[in-house]
Amino acid sequence: MILLFLINFSYKIDGYFTLRYDKEIYLYGSEVNFRFIFGEDYDRLLIFLQIPFTSHFNHHFWQHYGDGYIHLKSPMGNLNLKIGRFDIPFSLLKYYDTHFLIFQPLYEDALGYKKNIGTTLFGYLKDFLFDINCSFKDKKLANPIFTLRFGLDKEKIKTGFSFLKEREKFISLDMNLIHLLFDFQSELIYSWDKKKGIFLTINFTPFWELETKFSYKYWEKENNFNLELAKDWEIFELRGALNYLLEKEIRPIIQLNFKI
Amino acid sequence: MKKLFLFLLISEIIFAGICVWRNPDKDIKKLFPKATSYKSIIRRYNKEEKEKIEKLINKELDPDETEFTFYQIFMNKKRIGTVLTHTEKGQYGAIEVVIGLDSLNKVQKVLIQREREIKSEELRSEKFLNQFINKSFKDTIEINKTIKPIKGAEKASKAVAFSVKKMLIVYEILKEER
Numbered sequence: 001m002i003l004l005f006l007i008n009f010s011y012k013i014d015g016y017f018t019l020r021y022d023k024e025i026y027l028y029g030s031e032v033n034f035r036f037i038f039g040e041d042y043d044r045l046l047i048f049l050q051i052p053f054t055s056h057f058n059h060h061f062w063q064h065y066g067d068g069y070i071h072l073k074s075p076m077g078n079l080n081l082k083i084g085r086f087d088i089p090f091s092l093l094k095y096y097d098t099h100f101l102i103f104q105p106l107y108e109d110a111l112g113y114k115k116n117i118g119t120t121l122f123g124y125l126k127d128f129l130f131d132i133n134c135s136f137k138d139k140k141l142a143n144p145i146f147t148l149r150f151g152l153d154k155e156k157i158k159t160g161f162s163f164l165k166e167r168e169k170f171i172s173l174d175m176n177l178i179h180l181l182f183d184f185q186s187e188l189i190y191s192w193d194k195k196k197g198i199f200l201t202i203n204f205t206p207f208w209e210l211e212t213k214f215s216y217k218y219w220e221k222e223n224n225f226n227l228e229l230a231k232d233w234e235i236f237e238l239r240g241a242l243n244y245l246l247e248k249e250i251r252p253i254i255q256l257n258f259k260i
Numbered sequence: 261m262k263k264l265f266l267f268l269l270i271s272e273i274i275f276a277g278i279c280v281w282r283n284p285d286k287d288i289k290k291l292f293p294k295a296t297s298y299k300s301i302i303r304r305y306n307k308e309e310k311e312k313i314e315k316l317i318n319k320e321l322d323p324d325e326t327e328f329t330f331y332q333i334f335m336n337k338k339r340i341g342t343v344l345t346h347t348e349k350g351q352y353g354a355i356e357v358v359i360g361l362d363s364l365n366k367v368q369k370v371l372i373q374r375e376r377e378i379k380s381e382e383l384r385s386e387k388f389l390n391q392f393i394n395k396s397f398k399d400t401i402e403i404n405k406t407i408k409p410i411k412g413a414e415k416a417s418k419a420v421a422f423s424v425k426k427m428l429i430v431y432e433i434l435k436e437e438r
Contacts, residue, residue: 012327075298076284076296076298077285077298124283124285124286127286153283178376180380181352181377181378204376205352206352211353235323259323259324
């Protein structure tokens with residue numbers, strides 16, 4: 001009896017690094033991503049490994065680690081299983097790419113984390129999406145976090161309702177609407193402890209391929225406004241922001257993202 | 261600082277960005293209603309292939325285009341077509357284009373995946389997109405010659421036409437074999 005194993009293999013590497021000026025110049029973050037795709041049917045099994053050197057990596061080299069997961073999917077991609085460490089599918093984190101962003105959505109304030117170790121089953125049927133997720137904050141696999149998200153994905157509008165249960169319970173309503181040249185993203189988060197959060201951002205490119213973004217965030221009686229301008233020169237992106245925390249000060253931030 | 265230089269050095273050989281096909285299941289059904297599965301083939305190019313592509317599209321490849329993904333579409337086990345994707349800058353941001361080819365590598369259908377154009381409806385209309393049907397690698401795909409642009413959205417029309425032309429050329433040069 002001969003057992004024949006056919007394994008096709010392909011890989012991809014990409015990454016970036018970011019310099020930021022915020023009172024001083026420092027290397028804000030960097031990341032290398034490895035993507036391995038296995039199998040005769042290339043798309044069925046994907047292994048993703050991300051090595052980030054995040055937040056002040058000058059002082060904490062190698063301290064952080066990022067995504068690392070196995071992704072299995074059905075032939076048409078409408079049913080997926082992800083096991084490992086990745087962004088939890090809660091609220092805007094489901095589709096909002098937080099890379100390069102100076103002004104982050106509410107997960108930082110509400111949950112205090114973005115990625116977890118766990119497993120998620122997700123997929124879609126016509127325009128309806130679902131995510132069922134169970135994850136753990138640490139490797140000891142204690143204190144499970146359950147997340148449910150049901151969404152609608154139409155051509156110009158994406159919206160979702162999320163529920164997250166850990167020690168505290170959260171619900172959220174998120175929306176992404178594209179109208180004319182405006183890309184509008186928002187989320188409302190409410191916790192059982194009566195914490196409330198609002199995040200709104202309007203993104204558009206009026207001229208000279210200059211990405212302009214107005215954002216507002218409210219969390220725990222704190223208002224924060226942000227105006228961000230970004231220009232992409234293909235190899236690098238220059239991003240400038242004026243960040244304003246109500247009753248405090250205007251904080252200018254300049255960020256240079258290299259995409260070598 | 262040594263770490264930074266080391267990373268800069270490593271960084272020179274990394275980075276690639278491709279148009280993400282956000283919703284394959286839905287788009288495949290629009291492009292190929294009888295499809296039952298798909299698989300993606302990632303193709304990198306060599307120096308000679310790069311020169312050929314750039315000569316034919318009359319433009320340099322984007323720095324992040326170090327590889328291209330071709331999606332093979334199947335009905336049961338029979339190959340029925342190919343899907344190509346591309347992102348090009350429009351007047352008001354990126355325009356993501358999905359191109360369906362039939363088994364003879366002719367354009368079967370073009371879809372706009374994402375855009376933020378003022379003339380969005382016209383850009384997504386069959387009247388505009390159907391102009392690309394049956395075009396192949398050998399055909400001229402050029403605004404004001406073979407493709408009628410949308411009035412007031414010339415840059416966006418040009419971006420879509422360029423995406424179709426470029427991806428047909430890229431696919432023809434690189435094909436799928438490794």
